[in-house]
Amino acid sequence: MIYLLSLGFLIGYFVLAKRLEFGWDNIPFRKEISSAKVSVIVAFRNEKETIKFLCEQLLSQNTNNIELEIILVDDHSDDGSFEILETLNGIVLLRSEGQGKKAAINYGVRIASGSIILCTDADCVLKTDWVSSMVSPFNDKAIKMVVGPVVLTNDFDSFFGHLQIMEFASLIGSGAGAIAINRPFMCNGANLAFRKDDFQSTNSEIASGDDVFLMHEIKRNKGKIVFLKNSSAIVSTSVKHNVSSFINQRLRWSSKSTSYTDFDAIVISLLVFGANLSILLSFFLLEFRLAFVLLAIKFLADFSFIKKLAHFFDIKRWSLYFLSLQLLYPFYIVYIAIVSQFKNYSWKGRILKK
Numbered sequence: 001m002i003y004l005l006s007l008g009f010l011i012g013y014f015v016l017a018k019r020l021e022f023g024w025d026n027i028p029f030r031k032e033i034s035s036a037k038v039s040v041i042v043a044f045r046n047e048k049e050t051i052k053f054l055c056e057q058l059l060s061q062n063t064n065n066i067e068l069e070i071i072l073v074d075d076h077s078d079d080g081s082f083e084i085l086e087t088l089n090g091i092v093l094l095r096s097e098g099q100g101k102k103a104a105i106n107y108g109v110r111i112a113s114g115s116i117i118l119c120t121d122a123d124c125v126l127k128t129d130w131v132s133s134m135v136s137p138f139n140d141k142a143i144k145m146v147v148g149p150v151v152l153t154n155d156f157d158s159f160f161g162h163l164q165i166m167e168f169a170s171l172i173g174s175g176a177g178a179i180a181i182n183r184p185f186m187c188n189g190a191n192l193a194f195r196k197d198d199f200q201s202t203n204s205e206i207a208s209g210d211d212v213f214l215m216h217e218i219k220r221n222k223g224k225i226v227f228l229k230n231s232s233a234i235v236s237t238s239v240k241h242n243v244s245s246f247i248n249q250r251l252r253w254s255s256k257s258t259s260y261t262d263f264d265a266i267v268i269s270l271l272v273f274g275a276n277l278s279i280l281l282s283f284f285l286l287e288f289r290l291a292f293v294l295l296a297i298k299f300l301a302d303f304s305f306i307k308k309l310a311h312f313f314d315i316k317r318w319s320l321y322f323l324s325l326q327l328l329y330p331f332y333i334v335y336i337a338i339v340s341q342f343k344n345y346s347w348k349g350r351i352l353k354k
Contacts, residue, residue: 003290006278010297013275016268017301020177024308027180027229032136035065039114039196040131043096043104044122045075052084057126059090064132069114073104102210109199118193119211125153125236133233134193137226144198144223145215147179148191148233151313159321161239163328164246165313166306166321173309176227178264184225185265187215191235198223216262234313247336254340273337276330299326 040058044051051072058070071092074082076099085093094111096104109117116138118131127133130148137146152168154161175186189211198218218225240246260266275298282291303322310318 002281002285002287006282006290006294009271009274009278010294010301012271014297014301016271017305019181020174021305021308023177023180023183024173024229024305027176027227030137030226030228030230031133032139033064034132034135034139035067036116036135036138037067037069037114038116038118038131038135039069039071039108039112040118040120041071041073041105041108041112042120042122043073043075043101043108044077044081045101045104046077046079046081047122048077048079048081048084050123051081052088054120054122054124054126055085055088055091057128058131059088060128061126061131062128066132066135067114068131069112071108071112073108075099075101075104109196112196115196116193117196117199119189119191120235121190121237123237124150124190127232127234129232130235133230134191134228137228138193138195140224142224143226144195144218145187145225146193147175147184147187147215147225147227148193148235149176149227149229149313150188150190151234151236152239153236154239156241158239158241159324160243160246161241162317162321163325164239165315166310166318166325167329169309169313169315170302170306173305173312176229177305178268179225179227183264184215184219185212185262185268187211190237191233194218210256212256212265213259216260216265219262229312231312250336251340251343254336257337258341273333276333279330280334295326302326 042054055070055072061068069092070090071094072085073094073096075096082093082095085091092111094107096107098104098107105119116135118134120126134146134148137143150172152165154165171186172188175184175188178185192211194214199214215225240249257269260269279291279294279298282294306318306322
């Protein structure tokens with residue numbers, strides 16, 4: 001029975017991976033000129049090392065005909081971040097009325113005068129055409145959300161950092177491929193744009209201020225969502241420098257899954273978990289022949305897709321890290337999926353309870 005179940009999960013995983021790869025291959029290139037008014041919103045807390053540099057990048061954007069408003073919302077920083085920004089001109093600086101990133105974004109959207117909201121994180125690095133690239137698809141009135149590419153950078157050139165880059169690229173690529181086949185289920189708030197009216201009209205409280213749940217709400221309302229496969233729209237941010245901070249981040253991301261009501265998000269999450277659990281169990285039960293077969297199926301499912309993602313994101317020596325990740329991933333993903341349902345996690349000095 002375990003053989004059939006395990007093979008079923010891996011065959012399902014194989015089909016899913018190839019569907020997502022097909023979606024990635026068929027994402028159209030978009031480069032248009034927009035004249036919309038855009039409000040960039042950044043919620044930040046204790047980001048004194050990076051926040052001024054981010055503002056400088058925003059203020060030096062090639063906006064073309066775009067009217068740009070830059071709003072920074074402080075989530076009660078206690079490291080002097082807010083005071084650093086008080087000396088800058090050309091930005092709207094606010095203190096959040098509530099607590100947490102979600103409340104800060106909600107407040108920023110409420111204040112914003114732009115019809116298009118563009119979000120990123122305080123520790124991100126942007127290209128000079130980022131705003132104009134991310135806003136261009138909104139010339140199509142049917143488009144309600146634009147998801148942009150995000151890549152990790154490894155300043156210390158560590159092996160652990162390269163594994164993170166590889167794993168994160170697979171997440172971004174999977175989300176992009178799913179969007180392209182009209183099955184959007186995942187996005188990253190570090191590079192995300194949407195219409196203000198759609199944000200304000202969402203019925204779900206959890207959708208407002210949260211990237212994934214906002215996507216699910218727009219999808220439920222039949223709004224069109226696209227991924228911008230354009231190198232000028234790539235946003236970069238640093239890898240986590242130790243295992244503890246990486247695990248804490250992934251626990252925070254995974255903890256959302258119990259609140260999913262989107263069918264695609266639930267099915268894909270269960271399929272990925274089931275496939276990796278099957279590989280893990282085959283090792284623990286000493287079924288090494290089965291484990292080899294399952295790993296081989298997963299390798300064939302992932303290899304060509306990861307190769308394309310590595311090319312797009314310009315990831316060097318990707319094959320070495322891909323092979324390492326194939327062996328480590330089942331242990332990592334099963335641990336995160338289970339522990340995230342019970343363990344509290346921290347964010348910017350706050351303990352958030354599950």
